[in-house]
Amino acid sequence: MAFIAAVPKVKAQQEFFTREDVIKYTPDWQGERFADGRPKVPDSILDRMKTVTLEEAWATLQEANFMHQYEDGWLSIHSDKVLVGRALTAVWMPGRPDIQKVIEEQGVKDHRAGAMNAWPVDMLQPRDVYVADHFQLKVDGPSIGDNVGNAIYAKSGNGIVYDGAVRDINGLDELPNFTAFVRSYDPSHHYGSLRTGKLLNSTMVSINGPVRIGHALAMPGDVVLGRNGGVIFIPPQLAEKVVKSSERTHLRDMFGHQRLQEGKYTAGQIDARWTQVIEQDYMGWLKQNEDHLPVSKEQIEEILKEH
Incomplete structure (x- = not known):
C-alpha cells in the first residue's frame, strides 16, 4: 500500500508585509493596532516621550535585553528639535530589473499610485515616522526631495529617519516640524523604475517589515526617538x-x-x-x-x- 506524505501548504514570503505578517512579528504588543497591523502606541505616550533622553531610553532597553536599537552619525534637519513618532518602515536594495518588474506589476494589481518611493508615503498616518534603509546610497541616491518631503509632512506631520541621501535640502528645511535624520545630502536623484533602463539603481523590496538602520534593527510600530544627533527605536511594548x-x-x-x-x-x-x-x-x-x-x-x- 502506497503512502503519500502530506505536503504542508507553504505561503511564499511576501516582499510587502501584510497585516497578518506585522502582527506575527510584533507579538508582545497587546494594545491597539492600525489597519496595516502596526502597533499603535497611544498619543499620550508619544507626548511624554518628548522629554526622554537617549540615555534614559537606552538604559531601559538594555535592561530588557534589546541591545541593538541605537544609531548615530546623522545629518540632521532641525537638529534643535525632538523627533517622536511611530515607525513605518521600508527597505531599498540595489536595483535589479527582474525583481523590479515583479514588484512593479504587483503594485499595479494592488492599485498603488506613482513610483515606488511614493508607496510607503501614501500609507503614512498622523504622527508616523518614515524609517527607510536606502543602503546609504549617495550619488544618484536620493529618493526624497522637497516634493516627497512635503507629501510625507502632509500625511504624518512628522519627519523621517532615512539611511541614505536626500536632495532639495533647503526646501525640506522650510517645513517647520520636518525633523529628519539622514545620512547625507546630494543634488542628484535615484533611479527606481524599469523605465530608467540601465540606470536602475534602487529597488524597494519591503514595506512594513524589519529594517536595518546602521547598527540598529527597527520594526513597524516602534516608537522612534531622535534627538541630539542620535536615534533610538523603542519596541512598542516597552514605550x-x-x-x-x-x-x-x-x-x-x-x-x-x-x-x-x-x-x-x-x-x-x-x-x-x-x-x-x-x-x-x-x-x-x-x-x-x-x-x-x-x-x-x-x-x-x-x-x-x-x-
Whole structure:
C-alpha cells in the first residue's frame, strides 16, 4: 500500500508585509493596532516621550535585553528639535530589473499610485515616522526631495529617519516640524523604475517589515526617538516603561538638585544610594509639589502608592 506524505501548504514570503505578517512579528504588543497591523502606541505616550533622553531610553532597553536599537552619525534637519513618532518602515536594495518588474506589476494589481518611493508615503498616518534603509546610497541616491518631503509632512506631520541621501535640502528645511535624520545630502536623484533602463539603481523590496538602520534593527510600530544627533527605536511594548522610568529619573534629579542648592545634603549623599531619611524627604517633597511638577498628578500618585 502506497503512502503519500502530506505536503504542508507553504505561503511564499511576501516582499510587502501584510497585516497578518506585522502582527506575527510584533507579538508582545497587546494594545491597539492600525489597519496595516502596526502597533499603535497611544498619543499620550508619544507626548511624554518628548522629554526622554537617549540615555534614559537606552538604559531601559538594555535592561530588557534589546541591545541593538541605537544609531548615530546623522545629518540632521532641525537638529534643535525632538523627533517622536511611530515607525513605518521600508527597505531599498540595489536595483535589479527582474525583481523590479515583479514588484512593479504587483503594485499595479494592488492599485498603488506613482513610483515606488511614493508607496510607503501614501500609507503614512498622523504622527508616523518614515524609517527607510536606502543602503546609504549617495550619488544618484536620493529618493526624497522637497516634493516627497512635503507629501510625507502632509500625511504624518512628522519627519523621517532615512539611511541614505536626500536632495532639495533647503526646501525640506522650510517645513517647520520636518525633523529628519539622514545620512547625507546630494543634488542628484535615484533611479527606481524599469523605465530608467540601465540606470536602475534602487529597488524597494519591503514595506512594513524589519529594517536595518546602521547598527540598529527597527520594526513597524516602534516608537522612534531622535534627538541630539542620535536615534533610538523603542519596541512598542516597552514605550510606557521607558516614559515612566524617565519621568521618575527627572523627578529625583529635580529633588536632588534642589536639596544640594539648599545645602541640606552633600553631593556624596545624593550621588549614592539614598538613605531611608532621604527617601522619606523625597516622598514628602513629591506630595508638597505634586501640583507644580512637570509630571502628571496621576503618575506622582502612582509613585507615592508604591512607597
